[in-house]
Amino acid sequence: MLTRPLGRTGLKVSEIGFGAASFWGHPAFSEAEAHRLVHRALDLGLTLFDTGPAYSRGRAEGRLGRALAGREASSLVIATKAGTRFEGGRVRRDMSLSAIEASLEESLRRLGLDVLPLVHLHGPAAEELTPDFVGGLERLRRRGLFQSLGVNSFNPEVIDAALAHPQIDTVMVDINVLRPARVGLAARAAAAGKGVLAGMPLAMGHTAPRAWRNLGFRDAWYLARALKNHRADMAAGRRFRFLHGRADITGAQAALAWTLGVPGVSAAIVGTTRVGHLEDCVAASGLALPSDLAARIAAAQAQD
């Protein structure tokens, strides 16, 4: 597994990261299976794990902490979020410094860490990123709650606002074949010295052909979420079906090779609940995107 520097944080991360979120944290997905994936990821050399207190209806972060218990974690970059929590059956957003401080303390406890290597503000508004607010976060850093600070948003205005703050070290953005406009955003972030992490690098699986019949619970869950929240991406993904079914590279590897080829990107954080899929993704590390495939991706992106 290749590693890359994460901007100017001084951290190095495996270029494939593991997303502890989504169905991985769902109660219908067994604790043992979830742990098995994390342990396999560690054995394959992944050093970057991303989670959040609001992920998987509040269950993912604690599950990641339990999965990592007893494993050597000092060289891992465990990234979590602040500014959201799951409460009363829904995700609640609170970007106040007091809520963030309480959230960081809870995350430390759930993850079993003395200090959080990396924390992303989870979807702040651009206007919330004031010098006062960022200065307050700096005080929390000095208190020893976290080492590096980032912003996770899929809104380019928010990311651009974050770039103006020297105290913000990293950004996490959705970077995948369906989002060619992110190439410029990643370049701006890298030029500002920020580490860039790509979330949703597989476009949530929307480029792959989908079976509509005889789905198990997990795939029905993925499909229901896509129909509820991501219909535009499902439609756009059809233009990229050609990624799949090649002999030389799998669809997931092609998607990851594209994302990892975006200048400035330090790592692609994949979500998976299948060991075979994890191994397939890991094999994308160091893989060059075949030039004919790169040209077809560019042509499909130009149709947008």
Ligand SMILES: NC(=O)c1ccc[n+]([C@@H]2O[C@H](COP(=O)([O-])OP(=O)(O)OC[C@H]3O[C@@H](n4cnc5c(N)ncnc54)[C@H](OP(=O)(O)O)[C@@H]3O)[C@@H](O)[C@H]2O)c1
């Ligand atoms: N989505 C967001 O809104 C968001 C926001 C911020 C950060 N992130 C971070 O980004 C991470 C990844 O995002 P994501 O899980 O939403 O999307 P993703 O990684 O782009 O796609 C996940 C989907 O791809 C499938 N998959 C994984 N590996 C595969 C393979 N080798 N072949 C075929 N299918 C494969 C997974 O199904 P299986 O379970 O069957 O493998 C799942 O359905 C998150 O875990 C989180 O840490 C996401």
